[in-house]
Amino acid sequence: MFYLPKENLALAKAEPDLVVQNWPDFFARQHKQAQHPLLKRYYQSKVPKPNTPIGEVELLAMDMETTGLNAKVDGIVSIAVVPFTLARIKVSQARQWLLKPRYQLTEASIKIHRLTHSEVEAAQDITDILPELLALLAGRVAVVHYRAIERPFLHETLLDRLGEGFHFPLFDTMAIEAQFHRKKLSWLKRLKGSRPEVSIRLADSRRRYHLPDYRPHHAATDALACAELLQAQIAHHYSSRLPIGKLLL
Amino acid sequence: MDIEQIEIAEFLKRVAPFDALPGEEIEQLARQVDIAYFKAESSILMAEQPLSDLYIVRSGVVETFRRTGELYNRLSEGNFFAEQGLLRGRKAHFPAVSKSDTLLYLLPADVFDRLFETYEHFADYMEISEVERRQTRVVSASSGSDHELMTSPVASLLQRKLVMVSERLPVSQVAQRMSEHSVSSVLVVDSEQNPQALLGILTDRDIRNRLVAQRLPYSTPASDIMTTDLFTVAHDDYVFDAMLLMLRHNVHHLPVVNNGVPVGVIAISDLVQHEAKSSLYVVSSIFRQNSVAELAKLKADVRASFVRMVQQDANSHMIGSAMALIGRSFKQRLLELAEEQLGPPPIPYCFIALGSMAREEQLIVTDQDNAMILDDRYNEAEHGAYFLALAQFVCDGLDACGYPYCKGGIMATNNKWRQPRQVWHRYFQQWIKEPSAEGLLHSSIFFDVEGVWGEQHWVSALKREISGLAKTHIRFLASMVRNALLRTPPLGFFQDFIMETDGRQNKTLNIKRRGTAPAADLIRVHALASGCMQSNSFQRLKYLQKNAVLPKGKAEDLRDAYELIALTRIRHQALAIEQGEEPDNNVAPEQLSDFERRNLKRAFQVLSNAQKYLKFKYASIQ
Numbered sequence: 001m002f003y004l005p006k007e008n009l010a011l012a013k014a015e016p017d018l019v020v021q022n023w024p025d026f027f028a029r030q031h032k033q034a035q036h037p038l039l040k041r042y043y044q045s046k047v048p049k050p051n052t053p054i055g056e057v058e059l060l061a062m063d064m065e066t067t068g069l070n071a072k073v074d075g076i077v078s079i080a081v082v083p084f085t086l087a088r089i090k091v092s093q094a095r096q097w098l099l100k101p102r103y104q105l106t107e108a109s110i111k112i113h114r115l116t117h118s119e120v121e122a123a124q125d126i127t128d129i130l131p132e133l134l135a136l137l138a139g140r141v142a143v144v145h146y147r148a149i150e151r152p153f154l155h156e157t158l159l160d161r162l163g164e165g166f167h168f169p170l171f172d173t174m175a176i177e178a179q180f181h182r183k184k185l186s187w188l189k190r191l192k193g194s195r196p197e198v199s200i201r202l203a204d205s206r207r208r209y210h211l212p213d214y215r216p217h218h219a220a221t222d223a224l225a226c227a228e229l230l231q232a233q234i235a236h237h238y239s240s241r242l243p244i245g246k247l248l249l
Numbered sequence: 250m251d252i253e254q255i256e257i258a259e260f261l262k263r264v265a266p267f268d269a270l271p272g273e274e275i276e277q278l279a280r281q282v283d284i285a286y287f288k289a290e291s292s293i294l295m296a297e298q299p300l301s302d303l304y305i306v307r308s309g310v311v312e313t314f315r316r317t318g319e320l321y322n323r324l325s326e327g328n329f330f331a332e333q334g335l336l337r338g339r340k341a342h343f344p345a346v347s348k349s350d351t352l353l354y355l356l357p358a359d360v361f362d363r364l365f366e367t368y369e370h371f372a373d374y375m376e377i378s379e380v381e382r383r384q385t386r387v388v389s390a391s392s393g394s395d396h397e398l399m400t401s402p403v404a405s406l407l408q409r410k411l412v413m414v415s416e417r418l419p420v421s422q423v424a425q426r427m428s429e430h431s432v433s434s435v436l437v438v439d440s441e442q443n444p445q446a447l448l449g450i451l452t453d454r455d456i457r458n459r460l461v462a463q464r465l466p467y468s469t470p471a472s473d474i475m476t477t478d479l480f481t482v483a484h485d486d487y488v489f490d491a492m493l494l495m496l497r498h499n500v501h502h503l504p505v506v507n508n509g510v511p512v513g514v515i516a517i518s519d520l521v522q523h524e525a526k527s528s529l530y531v532v533s534s535i536f537r538q539n540s541v542a543e544l545a546k547l548k549a550d551v552r553a554s555f556v557r558m559v560q561q562d563a564n565s566h567m568i569g570s571a572m573a574l575i576g577r578s579f580k581q582r583l584l585e586l587a588e589e590q591l592g593p594p595p596i597p598y599c600f601i602a603l604g605s606m607a608r609e610e611q612l613i614v615t616d617q618d619n620a621m622i623l624d625d626r627y628n629e630a631e632h633g634a635y636f637l638a639l640a641q642f643v644c645d646g647l648d649a650c651g652y653p654y655c656k657g658g659i660m661a662t663n664n665k666w667r668q669p670r671q672v673w674h675r676y677f678q679q680w681i682k683e684p685s686a687e688g689l690l691h692s693s694i695f696f697d698v699e700g701v702w703g704e705q706h707w708v709s710a711l712k713r714e715i716s717g718l719a720k721t722h723i724r725f726l727a728s729m730v731r732n733a734l735l736r737t738p739p740l741g742f743f744q745d746f747i748m749e750t751d752g753r754q755n756k757t758l759n760i761k762r763r764g765t766a767p768a769a770d771l772i773r774v775h776a777l778a779s780g781c782m783q784s785n786s787f788q789r790l791k792y793l794q795k796n797a798v799l800p801k802g803k804a805e806d807l808r809d810a811y812e813l814i815a816l817t818r819i820r821h822q823a824l825a826i827e828q829g830e831e832p833d834n835n836v837a838p839e840q841l842s843d844f845e846r847r848n849l850k851r852a853f854q855v856l857s858n859a860q861k862y863l864k865f866k867y868a869s870i871q
Contacts, residue, residue: 080252088355089284096252199829207827210350211286212308213553214256221256224284228352231286 023047023169036162038134045138047169048244055086055240060140061227063219064150067101071152075101080219081136084227086240096220098123126157142170145202145226147249171247173229177205180237205229209236254279260307264327266374283355287347294345302355305329309351313343332375335361398489399563403482403505407513414471415440416448420460421467423451434502436511437475445510449475452502481506489567492520496532497574528554528571535578541646548651551575552826555613559823565815566787569610576606577701579650584702587642595632596624599703603659607699609785613822613832617652618659618694620666622707627669640667659694670707681718684725690732696773697784712782719777726778730867733770734860738763738853761834764814768856771863786811807859810852817849
């Protein structure tokens, strides 16, 4: 997870965010059009129908650490994923990969992510891990906190490596949080700036559900933190019967 | 690469019996758990449900029930449940429900079995804790969130029998009595004169250190080796207060008294279970850090403790003393580290705390106010460099740990405030005998003083001198009165503004400058005028009430008003921290509820009246 100063959120906005209304159709189309066998296979996987209750869906929390905020110029340093359902987070199946970013790491980002230079050197290329990552994603809905990082970065990286973009269905815990905690003030009050808005950053959001404080900037921990947050959000605001179409982005 | 689950591993390392497992085993366990979240009042386990995991509470509170529906146990962070079911039949014995929002780590049954077979202590712990639980069955004894600490009286912990011995009983017989009753401490009383009068306490450790190790005869009377500097708690004090007292003075046993009559003893072992889960846990972690950088990392924990205490409805006295204890522990650890680095001090010294920390009314937004008293053998050329370096180390360290430098320069790094004992006595004599209101404006902070490290008895001597001198020096008191009246509470308090005495309107109120500070100033003057040696405002008020220094009922009114103003300030800061902002003292009436505004208005009225009374009382000498 890249920790954004609040005011910089707009900077990281992805390219025209593709809005998919019908995921099964989208997958069918992509399956035909995709060239690379890995992508072809991924789009062949079953994507849950929008009326599936969220309690029956397999999920995959994902977090990425990147060298910066711009998917066009910055690269991925590490990816962590953890499979889960509303009932259980399967820590034993969690995976994390250190990747060689497309561009040289700056000293500053090495420091932020507490990486050592030898760790960076031992890193893999994204194409090495892609089979495993896509196999984990297949049949699952991804869960991220702030979709404008994970999605554009995967898209740009694959575009660069395979010559093809990539798009996948996800739930965004930050968007869910915004829905419940950002709209309480009238526009007038917000304009006057009389009171601070509620923070929807990962750590602050977690506290609202009495989840423990975890130290940030570690992809494996952040993926876990995000999975726990989704479990909490669904328990508090919805139920396991919620049709996934309501949250799918 | 092997994935590293830092948070899970770090947590397991703090929790018995996992804490005793080898490091690599814990790393591996951290990769094998599952996690599940339950919102408050959800069912976690039903009776007879097939079990596949051990449930470890990562955060929140869980209750388990008997078949009869009766509460069996209450578990909080670091506790686990379902071990009986795992050991026998792989079925849940007790249904479990989350009492608050709860996060659980689930350890798979096969991993549990492997640990049970591999590690004897793990097996023992699982079996013993079960036996223990069967014995106690007391819900309050096995759980221990802050909330319970703050609401359970000390008396609820009194399980062991109270054993008292006469001061003249030979230690050999004392030891026999201790084994008979299987206790680790006895209270020593004066059997001849007054069997209710507590003279001291004698513990296992005293017998080992002061008798056996010193090769004294077993016939030595108890009074020769007992501890006589006693700290006691009242039976209706809160467990939290007892814990603070033990940590503050580093004692392991506390006699419990009811109206001065001993009714029992509580031991630190009665509290360790609680401590690990309470806000005060940060105190023991302070003493485990080995560098300034490591200490500085605890800043977030300190803030979290503060917020947690506020959420759990602690009163301002508890929060103030807990934060003061934390601040004190930082200083002590920094001094230990400094002495390790610079070598032992060439002459004795005492590091002192001033102001809110000394009054045990410390909050989050707080400067460091400190100073140093040196032995009278102090010689600038010989010792100057050492103590300057020591002071520098501590003050820099405090700044790094979230206690910024004092803007007024009241710090041990300032030569003026790093002086030999005789100079300090002269300072105070000067302030009291030849007072000037301006001079005292900046030094009133020195009249709230506590020793932190080193020769702390010097501070007691200093305080005795102050209390003797102050009450007889009218001009000094008059100057203190004048200063105490400089800052006034606001006159009116409306929906969205504050009405000042001169009719001006303000949007926000500095609740420290206009509330807690003038209240503390006012209470200090009364305390100095009546020879009270206490530093804490609430204790000073108790003294004023007992000695009828204020008109009937006024000390109580002032106490309630002070509590309300202080709590408003505390809540304001906690809210800021929760929202990820820097806490400050500026409260906008708009942020308060009608109820809070009404009460605050009343509290300011009480404070204002108390200022009028102070002015009136000293009118003749102004």
